[in-house]
Amino acid sequence: MRERSRHPVKAYRNRGFLNSKEARELRILSEYLEPKRRFEQYRVDDTIVFMGSARTLSREQAEAALRKAESSGGDVARAKIDLEMSAYYEAARQLAFRLTQWSKGLSNGLELAERRFVVCTGGGPGIMEAANRGAAEARGINVGLRISIPVEEFDNPHVTRELQFQFHYFFMRKFWFYYLAKAVVILPGGFGTLDELFELLTLVQTGKMTKPMPIVLFGTDYWKEVINFDALVRHRVIDASDIELVRRTDSVDEAYEWLVQQLTKHMLARPGAVL
Numbered sequence: 001m002r003e004r005s006r007h008p009v010k011a012y013r014n015r016g017f018l019n020s021k022e023a024r025e026l027r028i029l030s031e032y033l034e035p036k037r038r039f040e041q042y043r044v045d046d047t048i049v050f051m052g053s054a055r056t057l058s059r060e061q062a063e064a065a066l067r068k069a070e071s072s073g074g075d076v077a078r079a080k081i082d083l084e085m086s087a088y089y090e091a092a093r094q095l096a097f098r099l100t101q102w103s104k105g106l107s108n109g110l111e112l113a114e115r116r117f118v119v120c121t122g123g124g125p126g127i128m129e130a131a132n133r134g135a136a137e138a139r140g141i142n143v144g145l146r147i148s149i150p151v152e153e154f155d156n157p158h159v160t161r162e163l164q165f166q167f168h169y170f171f172m173r174k175f176w177f178y179y180l181a182k183a184v185v186i187l188p189g190g191f192g193t194l195d196e197l198f199e200l201l202t203l204v205q206t207g208k209m210t211k212p213m214p215i216v217l218f219g220t221d222y223w224k225e226v227i228n229f230d231a232l233v234r235h236r237v238i239d240a241s242d243i244e245l246v247r248r249t250d251s252v253d254e255a256y257e258w259l260v261q262q263l264t265k266h267m268l269a270r271p272g273a274v275l
Helices: 021-041 059-072 076-105 127-137 170-180 191-205 220-226 229-234 240-245 252-268
Strands: 047-051 118-121 143-147 164-167 181-186 215-218 247-249
Touching: 021 164, 021 170, 047 076, 047 127, 047 170, 047 191, 059 076, 076 118, 076 127, 076 215, 076 252, 118 127, 143 170, 164 170, 170 181, 170 191, 181 191, 181 252, 191 215, 191 240, 215 252, 220 247, 229 240, 247 252
Parallel strands: 047 118, 047 181, 118 143, 143 164, 181 215, 215 247
Antiparallel strands: none
16 A cells, blocks of 8 residues: 655645646736746846737748749749738848847947847747847847747747747737837738737727837738728727827838837837836
């Protein structure tokens, strides 16, 4: 007969309990406290969030896929669409690169200074990879807020290792997107991107988000086709002024200049500005 253990497992080491429905509150709290500790440890004060499709290929990937489709009788039409959409990957990469160079200059070379306006994404492939890649190419740290979903390779190698997070709860992941964000860039994407866009717009529209929030909607033709904002105004379900909550553009230069202007005005030039 096996001898009974003299040392029962402590509750906070009991995996069966921690994974149970009774401990759900502890798991939720952990997804608040553990990221908070790391952000403070690495002095990440605020972020610029990039959102967009996980399916968007880089230009080199899309060009290679098109050559393969043409030579092997594959789906050429689909490959051409992927190549067209790859322009958004390159735009996110360039914009993140430039914003990271700008943000690094704000510390004036002081190693102990807080890191301002750090590029942050969902930590996956596609547009997320592009933004993390651009920030890494500018030799800046960047954040990846990954989500545990049943999709292989939902990851990219450009996220700063110490700032790579893994979430179970979508709503806690969104909390960290919006809580630290001082600006958001939204590029073409699917259900997830639309969900994030509309939640963000709702928070701003209803005044639940009290800080200034510059929002760039990048890709005018795409967004004009996917979301008919004018129809929402015409049917009187939003006000005409609500359309002005976003800045629509196809230009990396315009997006960069506007974001820097807005961040300088609201976050850097105002003594005692609430962050």
